[in-house]
Amino acid sequence: MTTLFLALLIVRNESIYKMTLEVFIRIAHLQIVISFLVVLMAVLHFKRRSTESKLMGLSFIFGPIAYLSFGILNLKGKNVNIPQSIETMLYFLVLTMVYNFTLGGRYKKLFLAAAIFFPTFAVSNLLFGQQNDNNTYSQALRSIILIAYCILYCYRLLVDLPVQHLQRVPMFWFNSAILIFNAGTLFLFLFTSYLVEVLNNDLLIYWTFHNILSIVQYSVIMVGLWQDLRNIKSRSSSPSVP
């Protein structure tokens, strides 16, 4: 996938650009459909699901809602950046809750500080920084903080050794998905502003890659949600301990 991305960047010709526009729209739609699927999957057996899975499902509701609001706001000639910024903040806050819960409130102060600092930065960026442009600095900061969360989770997992089979832990899949997506998109977010403002790039290829990574993220999260379902079923089929 990355090799393909490199090839697309290096072999730059007209036909690829035309193809990318169509592909971009298709992939964007596919991404929205899969994110809906993630939400639907999280809703299945909602009451019996683990808190992490419930919160993960909740975190992916914001993306499609923001995406749908772009079209409506765009038609009315209004700023589409506000719903996107709200989505960025809500997504971040829900994930902060997920990690705080998963780590048993051990780093509560750290998560609280991040939950205050990031929205403050995002709002400041929206008001005084990138304003009406795509607020990629906020997204870049979000990626950095989320990568730190992921590494913290990995560290705790190695220290605590809570289970024998990691692949049976839904949070392991969620964490892997978040880590891969944020690590893959960090450089993209850091350079988007430069690409648009200085080089006048239309970002199609870059954003197509971003969307592909989103699809990978959703797919891995779906594996985690499926694993959570399996855990629910195995819990209900095993006899209760007297």
Added chain:
Amino acid sequence: MAGPSEYQVALLIAIGTVGMLLLAIAIILFMVFYQKKMIQEQLKRRQLELDYQQKMMEAALESQENERRKVAGDLHDSIGGMLSAIRVGLTTIAKQMADPQSMEQPKQMLDDTINSVRSISRDLMPSTLEKFGLVHAVKELCERFQATSFLPVIFHEQGELQGLNQRKELMIFRVAQELVSNAVKHSQATTIHVTIRGTDKLEMIVEDDGVGFDVEAERSLTQSGKGLGLFNIENRVRLLSAKLEFDDQREKGSKITMTMQL
């Protein structure tokens, strides 16, 4: 001076992205493999600790049995022997006395003492077990409990036991002794059944129609240091690599089954 070209920025993004992705994948893979390795180490350590505990337990039980054997031997041979000699002496003196009837009560008391010493000695180390094997020893145990408690302790034997060494037989006997003793003392039963089945596996069942008991409550008593019966039974069962099952579905009484592969 002009800034970097689009190509350079694209290359920078590509290299950065690939680097970050590889790092992310490396972290995930490291976590998976390292965690697996750590858990294996932990399991090995636990196994070693378990082996050590088992060896310690085995040594403790062995020394307990040796001590019992020594005390039983001393009681039987030394004290028992002396009491028997005194009994013979008393009989001789009684014959020479004008009123031999006056010696009847001390003789009776001496007989009771001799019987008690024999009984204690047998409890400590049953000679039947060494001479005739487990089945006979458990049968004799049931008879003795029946005689002392006036409670029917019925023994059933099915199949033929083979392939048990003396050490294992002694441990199984101790389990039977503890189970029957508990049933007699605490169950308020009207009948106790002891069954030994054996062909390719040994099954020993102690069943009563008494008030039953709560296994978990007994275990917590053991943990608080109040009751050692169940603890000793479970330790011996563990050393025998056997399985102990408590039938908690019964409406009345209790049924404890020990199963062991022969």
